Amino acid sequence: MLNQGQSLKHLNTFALPVYATQVISVNSVSALIATWNEARIIDQAILLLGEGSNVLFIEDFSGILLLNRIKGISYTEDNSAWYLHVGAGENWHYLVCYTLQHCINGLENLALIPGCVGAAPIQNIGAYGVELQNVCQYIDLLDLNNGTSQRLMVEDCKFGYRDSIFKHSYKESFVIIAVGIKLIKAWIPTLSHSDLNQLDPSTITAKEIFNKVCAIRRRKIPDPTITGNAGSFFKNPIVSRKKVMEILKKYPKAPYYIQPNHCIKLAAGWLIENCALKGYRVGGAAVHQQQAAVLVNINNAVSQDILNLARHVYKQVATKFAIYLEPEVNFIAANGKINPSECVK
Ligand SMILES: Cc1cc2nc3c(=O)[nH]c(=O)nc-3n(C[C@H](O)[C@H](O)[C@H](O)COP(=O)(O)OP(=O)(O)OC[C@H]3O[C@@H](n4cnc5c(N)ncnc54)[C@H](O)[C@@H]3O)c2cc1C
Structure with a gap:
């Protein structure tokens, strides 16, 4: 079923007033292929979308927006692990709840991350x-x-970190259709994050971690159903030791995290906060008052407001710290994905 000139306001968590020529929701591989072939015949661009929680439409999309709604969760087990096979159109948080309800531990730290399972590998979602x-364990791809x-x-x-081969080597014709997840039975809680490290690893349960993560996220991160946003707009920059020493000399309390490499x-x-940008506004867009990495639609923002705000933030941080922030969010223009780093410079 084709919808002409459809609003995407409810299909992007920024709640921007943008449109696509058509929006088509599919729930099978055969429907994905049929829609793709149809689009080729009428020479229309196609863009895959999950729940629109990691995209910035910088203008209307001139083509077919394909919502991947392939469902299904199944699992097998052996002595050491559970093996889940999950359809790309399942909601990620629903999957986390499903596993815990089935006494399968391991996804609790990733609770309440918006979006579909099929989008999770694109930026290698992560939290806590x-x-x-x-x-x-594996990703199933359809060409x-x-x-x-x-x-x-x-x-x-x-x-x-917020990266995968799917961001670079796979073109529009590749779709993630399922994700394989392996959760080991000898569960060890992950409590390394500063918000969790006071919990006792010898007594804590996965359900308690889930509850704690949900409570923290609800307190700290703006709910996109109330205030439009796409989570952290910028990635946490990875820099050299020399750069960190420079910053620590001036700001001894600056947070930093040593990486395996x-x-x-x-x-x-x-x-961003140290550039005094919390609450800074451009049109209907603003830097969130509590979480400076999150840009929000506070009052009927349009795409250009978010884009101009992102450019301002990028410039201020570059000027003050000589650090060049990279957007985490995917940018979509009229004909499809574009390089976000080029856009904010
Ligand atoms: C409030 C909030 C909090 C967030 N917190 C976190 C967090 O803690 N950690 C984190 O990592 N992320 C976080 N995010 C970002 C977002 O939730 C994740 O990136 C999520 O995986 C996006 O899922 P989606 O279905 O909405 O993807 P979409 O935004 O719909 O799509 C994202 C990209 O993936 C592509 N895509 C989608 N589905 C497929 C598919 N099946 N095959 C091929 N390509 C596909 C799209 O074309 C697009 O380029 C947050 C976002 C919000 C709004």
Whole structure:
């Protein structure tokens, strides 16, 4: 069923007043392929979308927006682990709740992250010390051009901080149709995050961690159903030790996180806050008052407001710290995805 010139206001969590030529929701591989073939015949661009919680439409999309709603959760187990096979259109938080209800631990730190399971590998979602790559076993991909599918094992996905092979090497014709997740039975709680490290690892349960994470997130992160946003707009920059020493000399309390490769991650929110940008407004867009890494639609913002605000933030941080923030959010223009870093410079 095709809808002409459809509003995307409820299909992007920024709640921006943008449109696509058509929006089509599909719940099977055959429907994905049929829609793709139809689009080729009428020469229309196609863009895959999950729940629109990690996108900035910088203008109307001139083409078909394809909502991947392939559902299904199944699992098997052996002595050491549970193995879940999850349809890309399942809601991520629903999956976290489903596993806990089935006494399967391991996803609790990733509670309340908005979006679909199929989008989770794109930026290797992460929160509270756990990333998708820690639990992912494989990704099933469909090439819409020829209808063939392939399975990429976790070690081939090139997962990194908010990064994966899917951001770089796969074009519009590739769709994630399912995600395989392996959760080991010898569960060890992940309490490394500063908000969790006072919990007792010998007594804590996965359900308690889930509750704690949900409570913190509800307190700290603006609810996109009330205030439009896409979570952290910028990635936490990874910088050299020398750069961190420079910053610590001037700001001894600056938060930093040592990475396995000896590089150091700084907090984008802290850098933005230190440019006195909390609450800073451009049109209907603003830097969130509590979480400076989050840009919000506070009053009927349009795409240009968010874009201009992002450019201002980028410039201020670059001028003050000589650190060049990279957007975490995917930017969509009239013909499809564009390079967000080029846009905010
Ligand atoms: C309030 C809030 C809090 C957030 N907190 C976090 C957090 O803690 N950690 C974190 O990592 N992220 C966070 N995010 C970002 C977001 O939740 C994740 O990036 C999520 O995985 C996006 O899912 P989605 O279905 O909304 O993807 P969309 O925004 O719909 O799509 C994102 C990108 O993936 C592509 N895509 C989507 N589905 C497919 C598919 N099946 N196949 C191929 N490409 C596809 C789209 O084309 C687009 O480029 C937050 C966002 C919000 C609004």
